Amino acid sequence: MKNVKKDLLHPPLSGSRWHHIWSGFVGDKLAVLALLIFIFYCLVSFLAPLLAPFDINDPAFIDLINSEIAPSWISQDYRFLLGTDAQGRDLLSVILYGTRLSLTIGLCAVAIQATLGICIGLIAGYLGGRIDNFLMRCADIQLSFSNMMVAIVFLAIFQSIFGIAMYQQLAMVILILVIGLSEWPLFARTVRASVLAEKHQEYVDAARVMGISSKRIMFRHILPNTLSPILVIFTVQIANAIVAEAALSFLGLGMPVTEPSLGSLISDGFTYMFSGSWWICVIPSTTLIILILAMNMLGDWLRDHLNPKVYKD
Amino acid sequence: MNQPLIQINNLEKAFATKDSWFKQWRFQNGKFRHYKDNIHALNGVNLTIYKGETLCVVGETGCGKSTLARTIMGLTTPTSGEIHYLDQRIDHLNNKQRMLFRRQMQMVFQNPYASLNPRMTIYQTLNEPIAFHSPQLTRTEIDEKIDALLESVGISASSSDRYPHEFSGGQRQRISLARALSVEPDFIVADEPLSALDVSVQAQVLNLMMDKQEERNLSYLFITHDLAVVEHFATRVAVMYLGRICELAPTDDLFSRPKHPYTRALLSATPRLDSNATQPIKLIGEVPTPIEKPIGCVFQARCPYANQRCYSESPNMLLQSDSSSVACHAVEEERI
Amino acid sequence: MNLLSVSHLHVSFQIKKQELAALIDVSFTLNRGERIAIVGESGAGKSILGFSIVNLISKPGFIKSGSVKLEKKEITKMNLRQLQEVRGKRIAMIFQDPMMTLNPVITIGDQLVETIRSHTKITYKDARNIAIKKLQHVQISSPEKRFDQYPHELSGGMRQRVIIASVLLLNPDIIIADEPTTALDVTIQAEILQLLLSICHDNGVALILISHDLGVVSKVAERTLVMYAGRIVEEGPTLEIINDPQHPYTQGLLNALPQMTLPGQRLNQIQGSMPSLTERPTGCAFHPRCPYATEKCQQEQPNFIHSGVSSVSCFLVEDMVKEFSNQDLEINE
Numbered sequence: 001m002k003n004v005k006k007d008l009l010h011p012p013l014s015g016s017r018w019h020h021i022w023s024g025f026v027g028d029k030l031a032v033l034a035l036l037i038f039i040f041y042c043l044v045s046f047l048a049p050l051l052a053p054f055d056i057n058d059p060a061f062i063d064l065i066n067s068e069i070a071p072s073w074i075s076q077d078y079r080f081l082l083g084t085d086a087q088g089r090d091l092l093s094v095i096l097y098g099t100r101l102s103l104t105i106g107l108c109a110v111a112i113q114a115t116l117g118i119c120i121g122l123i124a125g126y127l128g129g130r131i132d133n134f135l136m137r138c139a140d141i142q143l144s145f146s147n148m149m150v151a152i153v154f155l156a157i158f159q160s161i162f163g164i165a166m167y168q169q170l171a172m173v174i175l176i177l178v179i180g181l182s183e184w185p186l187f188a189r190t191v192r193a194s195v196l197a198e199k200h201q202e203y204v205d206a207a208r209v210m211g212i213s214s215k216r217i218m219f220r221h222i223l224p225n226t227l228s229p230i231l232v233i234f235t236v237q238i239a240n241a242i243v244a245e246a247a248l249s250f251l252g253l254g255m256p257v258t259e260p261s262l263g264s265l266i267s268d269g270f271t272y273m274f275s276g277s278w279w280i281c282v283i284p285s286t287t288l289i290i291l292i293l294a295m296n297m298l299g300d301w302l303r304d305h306l307n308p309k310v311y312k313d
Numbered sequence: 314m315n316q317p318l319i320q321i322n323n324l325e326k327a328f329a330t331k332d333s334w335f336k337q338w339r340f341q342n343g344k345f346r347h348y349k350d351n352i353h354a355l356n357g358v359n360l361t362i363y364k365g366e367t368l369c370v371v372g373e374t375g376c377g378k379s380t381l382a383r384t385i386m387g388l389t390t391p392t393s394g395e396i397h398y399l400d401q402r403i404d405h406l407n408n409k410q411r412m413l414f415r416r417q418m419q420m421v422f423q424n425p426y427a428s429l430n431p432r433m434t435i436y437q438t439l440n441e442p443i444a445f446h447s448p449q450l451t452r453t454e455i456d457e458k459i460d461a462l463l464e465s466v467g468i469s470a471s472s473s474d475r476y477p478h479e480f481s482g483g484q485r486q487r488i489s490l491a492r493a494l495s496v497e498p499d500f501i502v503a504d505e506p507l508s509a510l511d512v513s514v515q516a517q518v519l520n521l522m523m524d525k526q527e528e529r530n531l532s533y534l535f536i537t538h539d540l541a542v543v544e545h546f547a548t549r550v551a552v553m554y555l556g557r558i559c560e561l562a563p564t565d566d567l568f569s570r571p572k573h574p575y576t577r578a579l580l581s582a583t584p585r586l587d588s589n590a591t592q593p594i595k596l597i598g599e600v601p602t603p604i605e606k607p608i609g610c611v612f613q614a615r616c617p618y619a620n621q622r623c624y625s626e627s628p629n630m631l632l633q634s635d636s637s638s639v640a641c642h643a644v645e646e647e648r649i
Numbered sequence: 650m651n652l653l654s655v656s657h658l659h660v661s662f663q664i665k666k667q668e669l670a671a672l673i674d675v676s677f678t679l680n681r682g683e684r685i686a687i688v689g690e691s692g693a694g695k696s697i698l699g700f701s702i703v704n705l706i707s708k709p710g711f712i713k714s715g716s717v718k719l720e721k722k723e724i725t726k727m728n729l730r731q732l733q734e735v736r737g738k739r740i741a742m743i744f745q746d747p748m749m750t751l752n753p754v755i756t757i758g759d760q761l762v763e764t765i766r767s768h769t770k771i772t773y774k775d776a777r778n779i780a781i782k783k784l785q786h787v788q789i790s791s792p793e794k795r796f797d798q799y800p801h802e803l804s805g806g807m808r809q810r811v812i813i814a815s816v817l818l819l820n821p822d823i824i825i826a827d828e829p830t831t832a833l834d835v836t837i838q839a840e841i842l843q844l845l846l847s848i849c850h851d852n853g854v855a856l857i858l859i860s861h862d863l864g865v866v867s868k869v870a871e872r873t874l875v876m877y878a879g880r881i882v883e884e885g886p887t888l889e890i891i892n893d894p895q896h897p898y899t900q901g902l903l904n905a906l907p908q909m910t911l912p913g914q915r916l917n918q919i920q921g922s923m924p925s926l927t928e929r930p931t932g933c934a935f936h937p938r939c940p941y942a943t944e945k946c947q948q949e950q951p952n953f954i955h956s957g958v959s960s961v962s963c964f965l966v967e968d969m970v971k972e973f974s975n976q977d978l979e980i981n982e
Contacts, residue, residue: 201427201428202422202423202424202427202428203427203428203429203430203431205383205388205420205422205428206420206422206428206429206489206492207430207441208387208388209386209387209388209415209418209419209420210415210419210441210442210445210446210492210496211408211411211412211415211416211445211446212441212445213408214408221430221433224430224432224433225430225431225432373834373835373836373837374805374834481922482691483922484922511690511691511861511923512690512861512863512902512905512906513690513901513902513905513918513919513922514690514922515905516905516906516907516916516917516918516919517918519907519916520915520916520918523915524915538834538835539907540835541864541906541907541908542907544907544908544912545907545908545910545912545913545916546907546912546913564912578836579835579836581839582835582836582838582839583835583839583864584838584839584842584862584864584865584867584868585864585908586863586864586867586891586903586906586908595840596836
């Protein structure tokens, strides 16, 4: 391969990559806003027990006398800032805990997806041959199933076999597993594509000539160079996982009523939409939408700015 | 006399073309047969590299010089043939068995932009081989070694925590050389290390390689297409065409009395600055891809002196009176 | 009258808040049928100069000042439609990598025909015949067969010939060739250069050859411009520059070639490396690497003066020329 001599049409940038990404980031106001929103959500959900005006686990929390009170700016009832839902639960507290649940499920599920997908993608891409074929066919099979359908079937079967009580105890873990194990092909394919490109680079040859083991080459040499597309997918997938959990909860297959996530709140509140208590559905929905929007914007920005062409010669 | 460091016997390497499974079956003589198209990169290479010498391999695209380098270094396994390092056979060893030889044989690559991991600092790049091959050294000893190594290739030790993209092409190539030297090898394969560099930078890197050779008594297998560099640097030259060596001679002999028709064409085509420029010998056709296993001389399609024997019989390397070897029927029959 | 006249051309890049000068005060002329070469290393600005001539510099680069005149017309001030008349038809460009110029999903024949038919109204059949004739002209064997092939089915040398054919279809006055043979094998390179030479000779086409290879340049160009860090540092007849270089950079460049040292000896290297756009030294850009640098070189930029048949931008040469002309005056008096 003859190397093209670089005549300066685009002068190289000095300074480290991360410095450049950071300065580009700070310059893009929308991206900063998206990140701030995300951090805000994380903080708030982490500190939910401290911030919520009511303790969600307190039996006195559910008090039907307080049901369906409008948000404070309408009903002038300042005990409940955002109103209450049909069971008398303070919407603000419930949303705080709900966001916490949704974020936890989202982050954990994507962590599982990413770990599984990256490992499989690395192995398939680097080793190639039959292993690659086999793993990619597994991915194809996984992709051909509709994730929602699989999740619904699995959760329904689990509920009917082990009963509702057991299900409610394990709901979060199962949801994380179900969502986590369904989307690994996306990570696997992306990583595999990057690995196929990086595998033929000369620094990999240099490492092989040095006698470095395949495992170390995969994880220490190639993986860091495939991080850019993974980061982009990561943020978007968190958003998708949260939405998936919300959809499942909406269908009644997600979190139980006692531990509401944003999805179950929306689901429960939906029936009250047209009978006047719009806030039970609309406020949690808005919360969810803003979170997803912020994550998607971050993902978009990352995709535009982590383009390796800018930083690799 | 020098002892042979590397001995290559009848090395062959064929790559299977990645035709789809469908295309591999063809209908012939009333039956389906399974064919596999191969690209024959190396077609019987015989070579000996002596300790302390610089053997340059020249040739054009498709001649197999890169494949030769990669096969010697163990990056691909040969289809047939043998490679010996100091009397030990190394071509069929697996990664574990090869470890001993990894220290002694190292490689420098063509592309300075791709041969250093962009996500590792220079320190990390140099640390890895040293820590890997000399686990008994302490952290301080390794640090000192890295600093000394960087200084010896003309890179200031204080910049060891920078990333490759902060260095120029020439500097990167010097760092690659430092990496190769970090395990103290006896033999270095350099696959077109100067091609991607500017002229003035080429001089710097070439000087560095020459200095290191003197310092450490290195042997080089230097692959290049730049005949000026060859004339300056090489002890012996091997000219390759389509996976075979056409001519192997000491540098002076090759440049003053080229014998093989391909060598002559190559030398005449190189633009030189001196005014006594000869008219380049025109070769018919283009450089072909070695898909079919060649019968007869590999150069037959473009050779102006090819005869019937050249089409059917492959010439052997014959020692000439002035210690050069040529594989050519026309030279043997004294038709040229 | 000169065919092409570039005077005091300045091209800069706007990176964030900084303006970086890529070309500084570049001036040269080109006559009809003349062949010149622009020589320099990576980062010298030779490709940028090539692109500036046809105003192909895109953001963040821009032409700061200066003029590029094709006969009497000013290229830097043309709008897109006028530029389209100039590009291809009067000034054509050949790039280093033929795959960059050839569309991989269209057969080469169709690409040639498209070029012809977009500028003249003729039938496909006639255009095909013209294209095949041109392919023959550039010494492509069996042109009818090649007509229907895709770029990836041809070798590098063939593709470059196809590019040359497509460039010739419009009968340009000037061909700018940006390192046309760097990616090709030595034997093919020789043929392509020979082809370029004969075409320029037969059709009276002027050639601007951009290259880093002095050997290639010596075979093709009558005059050579040597560039360093965005400026032309030396200009003159090619043979003169090769045999008697005046500027210390040109001298260093030629001395660094392996041919100039005895085999086995250390090569004469120029210490340091070409400064990048952000690190231009004050005064003469070459002074940190120049063995003859004085304090004046650090502070002031030398003028471009005549020295014999060449022009050089160097205080050392300027002083020598002054001394000789003073001596001449003394003798004459």
